Amino acid sequence: MQNNRTFHARSFFVIISALAVLVLAGCGTPSITNLTAPSLPPNPSQIYTITARIKPQASNVVEGSTVAKLIIDGNAHKMTMIPDTPGIYEYEFQAPPGVTELRYYFLIEYQVSNIGILRSRTDYSPLQVATIVGRDAVGLSSNRGPAGSRIAITGRGFTSHDNVYFNDSLARSIYDSANSISFYVPDLPAEQNYTISIGDVPGKLVIGTFRIDPGADSGSAATVIHNNPQPAADTTMATVQTTQQGGTLTVSPSEIKIRKSQTLVLKFITPQVVQGAPMLIDVTTDIPESVIMPEVYVQPGSNVGSVTIEGGRPGTGHLYAQMPGADKPLVIPVTIQPLN
Numbered sequence: 001m002q003n004n005r006t007f008h009a010r011s012f013f014v015i016i017s018a019l020a021v022l023v024l025a026g027c028g029t030p031s032i033t034n035l036t037a038p039s040l041p042p043n044p045s046q047i048y049t050i051t052a053r054i055k056p057q058a059s060n061v062v063e064g065s066t067v068a069k070l071i072i073d074g075n076a077h078k079m080t081m082i083p084d085t086p087g088i089y090e091y092e093f094q095a096p097p098g099v100t101e102l103r104y105y106f107l108i109e110y111q112v113s114n115i116g117i118l119r120s121r122t123d124y125s126p127l128q129v130a131t132i133v134g135r136d137a138v139g140l141s142s143n144r145g146p147a148g149s150r151i152a153i154t155g156r157g158f159t160s161h162d163n164v165y166f167n168d169s170l171a172r173s174i175y176d177s178a179n180s181i182s183f184y185v186p187d188l189p190a191e192q193n194y195t196i197s198i199g200d201v202p203g204k205l206v207i208g209t210f211r212i213d214p215g216a217d218s219g220s221a222a223t224v225i226h227n228n229p230q231p232a233a234d235t236t237m238a239t240v241q242t243t244q245q246g247g248t249l250t251v252s253p254s255e256i257k258i259r260k261s262q263t264l265v266l267k268f269i270t271p272q273v274v275q276g277a278p279m280l281i282d283v284t285t286d287i288p289e290s291v292i293m294p295e296v297y298v299q300p301g302s303n304v305g306s307v308t309i310e311g312g313r314p315g316t317g318h319l320y321a322q323m324p325g326a327d328k329p330l331v332i333p334v335t336i337q338p339l340n
Contacts, residue, residue, distance in 0.1 A: 031057045032106045032125040035088070035339065037261070040132050041292070042157040043178055046097065048130070049313075050104065051090040051339075052079070056123065058112045065111040071124075072104035079106075082314070085338040095132070102130040137198060137207045141278050141297075146215035147187045152280065153198060153207055154180055154295060165204065166194040179294040180280075190214045249281070249323045249330050256319070256334045258311045268296055270303045270323060279324065281305055287317030290336040296321070314338040 033053040040048050054068045068079040068089040079089040095102065106125040111118050137155035145151065153164070156179050164173040164183040173183040181198065188194065190212045197204040250269045258264050268281050281296040290312045298305035314336050322329035 031055050031123050034128050036130055038130055040130050042132055044159045046095045048093050048095055049090055050093055052106050053087055054089050054108055055087050056110050060112045060114060062111040062113050067109045069107045070104055071107055082338055088339055100132050104128050137205055140208055144211040144213055145185055146213045147185050149185045150182055152180055152182045162198050165197045177295055185212060188212055249326060251330060251332055259337045260311045260314055260339050263308050263310050266307055266309050268305045268321060270298055273303045274298045274300050276300060282322045284320045285317060287315045289313040290315040291334060311336040
């Protein structure tokens with residue numbers, strides 16, 4: 001009977017020890033730090049960068065044996081280490097159309113060496129959630145005008161597939177960026193208010209109300225604009241060009257140096273106060289994956305337009321800012337440094 005009790009006690013101890021080893025081997029560890037923001041702005045490509053800091057806690061990790069994976073939608077994607085940033089891994093995830101939330105976790109596999117004996121280990125993170133902030137419209141650059149006028153809609157989350165509607169009538173629109181879409185006021189009955197919406201059935205987003213005023217030439221200008229992809233008879237723009245031709249656009253700061261995911265407020269200063277409609281400062285870049293920023297507008301009654309720039313993929317390049325009527329763009333050096 002005594003031997004029986006001893007056997008049961010030893011068996012119980014062995015089972016408990018084995019369970020403890022299994023639990024410790026499979027549990028999540030602080031070796032993985034998610035560096036991805038919980039809220040992600042939408043983009044036309046629907047590609048989102050998932051980033052993590054990977055640092056196995058064991059002191060005897062075999063160099064070069066670490067493999068980091070992103071587990072999302074039941075699929076494993078091998079992550080790549082960012083050059084010159086040891087321990088920082090990323091993956092460019094192509095989200096399916098219509099997805100508004102990403103649920104994922106990280107898994108790392110590595111080897112440890114103990115007295116020359118190699119053992120494989122696996123760590124994983126808790127479940128992570130990132131929300132894709134959907135389409136949002138700030139408003140119209142103007143709420144009335146004659147047929148043929150070019151009007152801008154500002155906001156975020158726009159795509160080249162979006163359409164602009166006057167009630168149920170389709171207007172000709174131009175995709176400027178994820179933050180701006182322009183349209184030409186259609187030749188509809190004047191002196192009436194129309195509901196402006198963007199998107200497509202059934203996902204229309206109501207922007208506001210626009211009133212069509214009578215045109216000076218009984219609608220003939222509207223016909224010319226509808227048939228010309230880039231009309232030259234935009235009176236608002238012509239006035240701004242004439243006003244701005246004797247001055248210089250300036251920017252503060254004159255050079256951008258930030259790290260990935262850091263932000264900086266950039267101010268564009270025009271030589272004169274803007275009159276009439278908001279002025280769009282045309283800003284382009286030779287490193288589009290490194291700079292995240294909205295459209296730049298200077299509002300009427302002001303000569304300063306401010307935007308917040310966020311650092312994207314590490315790299316060096318330039319911003320090219322040009323106001324209407326300027327002979328050449330203002331060149332702004334940009335350096336996006338990697339995370340430490």
